[in-house]
Amino acid sequence: MILYLAPLQGFTDRVFRNSFSQFFKGFDLAIAPFISALHGGRYKAKEIRDVLPEHNRLLPVIPQIMGNNPQDFLAVVDALDDLGYTTVNWNLGCPYKMVAKKMKGSGLLCYPDVVDAFLDHVMPVMKTGLSIKMRLGRYDKKEIFDLMPVLNRYPLDEITIHPRTGIQMYDGHPDLDAFTEAFALCKHPVVYNGDIKCLSDYQRLSEKMPYVERWMIGRGVLSDPFLPMVIKNGSDTVDDKLGLILSYHHAYFSERLATLSGPVHVMDRMKSFWSYLAPSLDRGDELFKRIKKIRDPHIYIENLDDFFQEGTQWIGPIVNS
Ligand SMILES: Cc1cc2nc3c(=O)[nH]c(=O)nc-3n(C[C@H](O)[C@H](O)[C@H](O)COP(=O)(O)O)c2cc1C
Numbered sequence: 001m002i003l004y005l006a007p008l009q010g011f012t013d014r015v016f017r018n019s020f021s022q023f024f025k026g027f028d029l030a031i032a033p034f035i036s037a038l039h040g041g042r043y044k045a046k047e048i049r050d051v052l053p054e055h056n057r058l059l060p061v062i063p064q065i066m067g068n069n070p071q072d073f074l075a076v077v078d079a080l081d082d083l084g085y086t087t088v089n090w091n092l093g094c095p096y097k098m099v100a101k102k103m104k105g106s107g108l109l110c111y112p113d114v115v116d117a118f119l120d121h122v123m124p125v126m127k128t129g130l131s132i133k134m135r136l137g138r139y140d141k142k143e144i145f146d147l148m149p150v151l152n153r154y155p156l157d158e159i160t161i162h163p164r165t166g167i168q169m170y171d172g173h174p175d176l177d178a179f180t181e182a183f184a185l186c187k188h189p190v191v192y193n194g195d196i197k198c199l200s201d202y203q204r205l206s207e208k209m210p211y212v213e214r215w216m217i218g219r220g221v222l223s224d225p226f227l228p229m230v231i232k233n234g235s236d237t238v239d240d241k242l243g244l245i246l247s248y249h250h251a252y253f254s255e256r257l258a259t260l261s262g263p264v265h266v267m268d269r270m271k272s273f274w275s276y277l278a279p280s281l282d283r284g285d286e287l288f289k290r291i292k293k294i295r296d297p298h299i300y301i302e303n304l305d306d307f308f309q310e311g312t313q314w315i316g317p318i319v320n321s
Contacts, residue, residue: 001206003228004160005030006193006218007064007091007133010272014055015259019251020221021058023244026228029060031133031160031216034091037067041075053084064089064133068104068114070121077126087129087157095166100138106166109147110138116150123154133160133193139167141178148185160191160216176208189214196220198319202231222276223317241314245277249304257297266297282313 005012005020005027017030035047049055051063063080065088067073073090080088092115094105101107108115123130132151137143144161151159163179164172174194183190192209193216196202201220206212220227225248230236238244252273253266260266274291278284287307294300 001232002028002191002214003232004028004191004193004214004216005059005221005228006216007031007033007089008218008222009033011222011276012218014050015252015255015269017056017059017061019248019255020225022251023248024225024229026230026232027059029062031062031064031089034064034066034094035076037065037069037072037076039069039072041072043076043079048079048083051080051083051085062087062089062131064091066091066094066099066104068102068108068118070118073118074122074125077122077128081127085128087131089131089133089160092132092134093160093162093166095135095164095169100166106135106138108138109134109136109143109166110140112143112147112150115147116153119150119154129157130154131157131159133162135162135164135166136175136178136182137165139165141165141175144178144182145185148182152185152187156188158189158191158214159186160193160214162193164194176205180209183209183211191216193218196227196231197223197317198227199230199234199236201319219276220317222273223280225277242281242312245281245314246308249273253297253301263297264295267295267300270297270300280315280317282315283307283310284312287312 003026012030012033032051035043037043051061063085065073065076077088091105092108099105099107103111161179161182163174163176179192191214192205192212196217197220217228226238226241253270256266256269271292274288278288281287290303290307291300294303
């Protein structure tokens with residue numbers, strides 16, 4: 001099986017990917033959070049910096065692009081080709097209204113003709129391969145069944161399906177029956193993505209869908225960095241989890257200090273980091289409450305040291321499947 005780290009904008013950038021990969025195993029590759037293809041063939045230098053090969057030596061990465069204009073999209077593809085990338089991913093899944101109403105992300109899923117015209121334009125001239133990450137539809141899961149014949153006509157590398165609709169955001173459960181139907185219709189390799197939070201989630205899904213060979217995990221790894229390794233091993237045999245979590249945190253924090261411009265940005269990122277991880281620690285809610293209001297990284301690290309000295313344990317994420 002192949003295990004992917006999902007793109008999570010604001011979380012799984014190179015700082016996360018590198019500090020994670022120093023201490024944990026299990027992922028074969030990552031899709032990076034999206035780079036916006038801006039009007040006039042422009043893009044943000046910061047977004048390209050995230051995928052510079054010299055910043056991504058520990059975990060192979062596939063850059064992702066968000067956009068609907070073929071020329072703008074191709075300009076980003078060219079920049080990524082110049083960096084040596086041989087494949088890129090197109091974001092057709094972003095559920096946010098602000099994005100979707102501009103006919104980007106999941107906002108394109110209900111327009112198979114627009115997707116067709118886009119692929120017809122870009123595919124013959126792309127210097128790299130192309131994969132797609134998508135949901136079942138914008139408004140309705142049936143949209144994927146109109147789109148699949150279009151996607152089947154192009155030589156795509158792979159399609160990742162998160163089996164929810166865009167308007168559903170993250171509510172309810174992934175629709176495994178719709179995923180199975182889409183999988184059967186798709187002539188490209190398909191990656192399953194959605195709600196894998198513990199080993200038993202993966203075991204349940206892989207028993208139900210034994211034909212799936214490619215899997216992607218997002219939020220689950222933010223709460224439990226051991227998860228990919230445990231899934232690959234088929235059992236949880238990791239010792240001294242708390243020690244590993246501390247080392248991982250310190251690597252992440254010092255890299256944030258080195259790469260972000262001001263203390264407020266650093267602290268925002270540290271709060272996001274703990275928003276997923278703190279519930280996996282005994283008294284983690286207390287830690288999160290303590291750091292939530294802190295704006296100075298020095299005070300933050302003092303508080304964190306105190307918290308760990310007072311004593312805590314790794315209890316793992318609370319999973320309600
Ligand atoms: C905070 C956040 C940011 C995300 N950013 C992206 C992104 O940049 N590109 C993308 O394709 N999906 C993005 N996603 C969707 C995830 O990649 C993934 O499809 C979703 O979280 C479901 O998988 P999970 O249940 O394993 O987390 C994001 C999701 C979250 C919660």
